[in-house]
Each structure stands twice: as structure tokens, then as C-alpha cells.
Amino acid sequence: MAGAREVKRRIKSVENTRQITRTMELVATSKLKRATDRVHAARPYAQGLQEIVSGLYSPALAEQYPILRRPDTVKRAAVLLLTANRGLAGGFNANLIRQARQQLEALRAKGVETELHIAGKKGIAYFKFRGEPMLTQRTDIGDRPTVEDAESLIGPIRARFESGEIDALFLVSSQFRSAMSTPPHTRELLPIQTEKGASSADVYILSPSGDMILERILPAWVRNAVYTALVENAAAEQGSRRTAMKNATDNAGEVLEHLTRTYNRARQAQITQEIAEIVGGSAALE
């Protein structure tokens, strides 16, 4: 059995760890609150835009605008992966990376060329280790992503789609269903997927024409999809981190309980042994 002193040292160390994980849990909780507010604040715009785009879209338009083009065969596809810049968030980054890898493998199995765009240190580090080339490597998007961040991220990729260099774009990010449920998710962003809504073209006064409105609105719609994904990803990261740190704190508590028991037993054994020695010693003197 370990000596009482070593056990005591381990207790100290676990206590320190628990202190740190508890602090990180509290920090994540407060960041999660603000990130969740941003997720909710971004929804009205996304919904409104979606309604308008669905209302105006018609297949006939697809031939006119490069952003609406629908390639018959996908020769080259881009995967845009959003991960966190920081770790210690449980399986958050690992789940996203796995999702992206599955997407890449599925595309390659179909004979599609792939290219990879990544925002977030953790994703970049992983794919650098694997030796995958990355066309975009962004580590400057923080806890509070802005519309400008989204535009600077998606702008070049959208241009590649419009010029025909890529035929599809898949966005891999975390959905934010709740703080506890943040599953990784792949969304086919380009070519633009629209479920046909009630057509607005006949009912509305359109100024200018429907297709000109679409031409202006679609880039914003694509960018907003990325913005929403960035905001949700940031919230999901904090949610995962809070859960991971809460588990770590709870586990540290359990370890401490066990170690305290071991320590008490070791201390008791030491006392018993000392008494036995004293008794033995005095018995030998008589």
C-alpha cells in the first residue's frame, strides 16, 4: 500500500485539478449564455431570408445565374469544416473531424475530387497531421463570429463555385439543439437547395424583377447560412465544454473520495504499526 504521504500529495493534486475544471465549467457556462442569445438573435433574419428565397426560386432561373447553377455531375466538391480554436470540450472537435472525414471519404468513393477548407485550430492541426492539403486555414474567428467573418470565409469559396472550379460545397458544423445536444451535421450548401414554397412571384409587386432580387439576395443567403453555422458552432463548443468540465469536476470528486479513504486507511495502519512496535519494544525490555 502506498504510504500516507504519497496519497496526501495525490489528494492535493486532484484538488487542484478539480479547482481548475470547476472554473472552466463556470467560464463556459457564462459564455454559453451569451452564445445562446446570439443563436436566437440570428434566427429571425435566417427565417425571413429563407421564406423569400423559397418564394422566388424557380428552376427556370437556374440557367441564368452562376450561383444557382446545378451541375449534372459533380467533378470536384469542397468541404468547409468549422471547428473550435481550443480543445478541452469533450468530443466536440473529434466529432466534427470525424464527420468531415466521412464526408470526404464518401465523396472520394464516388470518384469526386475533394478540397478542404477549415476554420478552427483543432481541425487544421488534425488535417495537417494527416498530410491533407487545405485551401483555407482560418484561426482568427473567435467566440463572437461576425457577419464579416462569415463573408471573408465563404466569399472565395462561393467565387470558386460560380466560376465552376467546384460543383458542390458541404458545410460540416455542429447543430445547436440545446446545450446538451450538439450533434455534428453536414449540410449541402451549394448547389442551393430549395424546397419549393408558395410562389410569391404572382402575388407580390416585385421591385425590381424576381430574378434580380434573387441575384442580390442569394449571396447574402449563402453567407448567412455560414454565419448561422458559425454562431451555432460557437454555442455548441461552449455547451460541450461545460458538459466535459462538469464531468471532469464530478470525476475528480469521486477520485478524491476514494483517495481520502485510502489515506485514512494508510494513516490508521501506520498508527497501528507504531503502537505494535512500542508494545513489542516495551515487552522486549521486561
Added chain:
Amino acid sequence: MALRVRVVSPDRVVFDGEASAVVAPAWDGQVGILPKHAPMLALVGVGKLDVDRPGGGSDTFHVAGGVLKVERDQVTVLTEYAGTEPPKVVPREAIVFPEDAEG
């Protein structure tokens, strides 16, 4: 009968309330909206959006880019930028005529 007006930018709802009239900067000039306006979709340019409150008084916002929807006395302005100050950068989707660019 009043209008229900919502001014929404990508990261928040800037205004949500009643109005008796709205004057909005459409892509080709100011457009006035009163109750019972026909359904309309219009691109938003860059400029001032005036919302007249039913009790008198009005709110003014600077908006830039996006789209405006009127339907059954509901006015929704989805704009790239909305705030009390003019935008520092004009979003690239917004239509700006060269002759207006200076002002």
C-alpha cells in the same frame, strides 16, 4: 389599423413594433408604405428608414442592402446593416447608383 414593422439585421431584431407609416429606401428611391399596401418585395438600397409611430413621433434607422417585404400590413425589412449611425462599409449586395455614392 396600424402596420406591424420588423427591422431585422443578421445578428438581431433592431425594431419590432407598430407604425402608422413607413418610408423605406428601396433600391431605386424612397418608398412609402401605409396600411393596406399591396403585397410587395423590394430590394433595399442604402439610406434612412423612417418609422412613424401611431401616437406621433418617429424612429429613424440607417439601413443598407437586403430586402423589404410587405404582406397583410406586416412590413419586414431584412437588411445587411441596421443602426442609428450610417454604415461604415456598404455591403456589396446593396445597389448604389454612382450619382448617389458621394452623399
